[in-house]
Amino acid sequence: MPVSADRSPSTTPAPATPPRRSGPPPWVAMYHSVGDCSHDPYRVTVSPRRLDRQLGWLRRRGLRGVGMRELLAARARGAGQDLVGLTFDDGYADFLTHALPLLHRHGCGATLFVLPGRLGDDNAWDPLGPRKPLLSAEGIRRAAAEGIEIGSHGLTHVDLTRADDALLRAEVSDSKDLLSDMTDAPVSGFCYPYGKVDRRVVDAVEKAGYAYACATDPGHLAGPLALPRVHVGERDTAWRLHLKRGLHRLRRHAVEGV
Template sequence: MSWWPAALAGLGAAALSARFHWWRPRLAGAPVLMYHQIVKELDRTPLPKLRVPPRALERQLAALERRGYRVSGLSGALAAAPGAKAAALTFDDAFQDFADNAWPLIKARGMGATVFVVTGQIGGSNVWDQGKGIPSVPLLSAEEIAELAAQGVEFGGHGHAHRDLTSLSPQELADDLGACQEVLTGLLGAPARSFAYPYGLFNDEVKQAVARAGFHAACATRPGLLTGRTDPLAIPRVIVKRSDTAWDFALKLTRSKSRW
């Protein structure tokens, strides 16, 4: 039975490889990390993966620091020199818990972040989630956005009504993006330069409309790392999930995802 321990070890290694894709080739480029809510509570949401606890975020920021990443908002990663060890923190929807739970941790480490705002719901809630069983959650107010911007947080657009932009007519698309930019420009005192596609959905027409609205960079949700060859209007991101272990997170920094 001397073969038994070796067989068990082999099965364990196979199971580990099936779950964690450490064997995937390392990718060159900067991880643009995508978060949504930073909260401990689940509140019976059907999308628990989008609720990362503050303690988990704190551990992830520490991991980035240990690995020597220069962590900023999206603009910093875009401006980083080729080969620089850069990473960006991005937060979709502008939930109020960013101010309460995320920014204090980020600011304490001298890091930066970009928050993408649904401009038609500033100071409101995630009405686009109604009917999906997702709890109503408060969003940042205009005053909070202005205060955070003064502290160094970058803000970008996430649409005016969080609609699937690929489903809109050309006029509806122009109106939504125009309103989004107008509101942000009024709040920030300068045009917003970055954008994140609602639901990650876009096509060539949407990309062109985003550029016409004055946004210079736009984030998708497909996995990948930011390189010098990346289309600035189709920037891939690395989603961070509630279930991510320390190993998941480490793998995502260099492979963009840790499992299928």
């Protein structure tokens, strides 16, 4: 989908930045596709049955999965200790058919990071894996109407640390504008493709007006614009989830601003 790179950054005001504090980062689960796991070389797919069990595990422990905007707003109030961030990267079409009904069943929310430059396309950036269809504009609007927070994953899923300035601006700012127009709502969150981030990319995300951004292991860049997350996949049974949650609190440095 051709997109002009000379659009000015979105002027939609972002939610107020949470007060700066230092503490353990919120626990944020990173999902991708929900469906058939029989051929999954990148381990980006979880079966509906496994996701159902994982969400049930959260609820039995008095925890509730929510979107990132809700999670960070609660943290800013000094609350939200019973909340877990649920994020789904790439905007796979199977989110509507498999993930959304399970989220509703367990009373959970989520943030869906999508690619407005690949509407109705597939995951061509994964050369070894099966082709998986991505959501169309109508599918994204349906998810938003069902209470799912929509965030940007860039336009086309490129490594932003290797992008020139024009491409970086388009991927970060234009995607925000397109999604805001598509959903008729402000877009607060960004997610770095491949989890790759550096100071230049963080600065571009901040300049575009995002309130937060998700990474994987951002190291010294960790903060509201580079939030660490934990990969959750098909192998994550109740015991592995328990271990991952504990290790997340222990091995991460304190994160200022969340």
